């Protein structure tokens with residue numbers, strides 16, 4: 001069985017249309033929305049709302065780890081749009097997010113097995129899925145005799161992305177999963193080589209209970225995304241081959257797994 005896997009689509013709907021070509025099964029590990037493009041500040045929701053100069057300054061602050069400065073820049077940009085209360089931001093943002101979801105779910109191959117990234121709004125997905133799109137989070141499906149577990153979402157972080165879970169919330173999903181042949185998640189296990197981003201020059205959040213799960217259960221494969229430019233994109237942990245499927249927004253190519 002040939003499985004085409006994508007993650008971190010971040011708005012790349014044109015490439016997404018072709019991502020299941022030649023596959024028996026198509027899997028998407030989330031991060032559909034493009035808020036900010038660190039490589040190209042001319043696109044993304046922040047640029048559409050606040051302009052490219054603001055977006056460049058905001059990216060610079062976040063890249064340098066100056067999250068307070070980034071928040072102040074953001075507050076000033078919202079104020080210029082007349083939005084003073086942070087609780088009113090979602091009204092504007094959700095319209096932009098919905099526009100992206102319309103395009104992305106139209107481009108999403110079907111059938112598809114999908115789970116959430118941290119840059120996703122789970123509550124909105126059911127409104128946009130098409131026939132053949134299956135959202136799986138914290139459970140196991142069986143395809144062609146291969147059991148596949150899915151866990152979506154990211155960890156609470158200073159980046160304040162839309163779908164972040166506490167350590168307890170994430171652990172309870174991992175603990176409830178049971179044994180699988182292939183594990184699919186958005187984030188990697190917390191292994192420094194897999195979580196360090198060489199371009200952003202910081203550690204992204206992996207998850208320690210995923211690492212425990214891999215050591216205990218030893219699925220044949222663990223596929224994930226999240227870290228756009230990882231120090232290492234694959235690593236063996238015991239019998240488990242851990243693989244970062246790559247930054248689809250940048251490559252436009254799915255990772256192909258033969259099982």
Ligand SMILES: [Mn+2]
Pocket residue numbers: 008031117119226
């Ligand atoms: Mn991402």
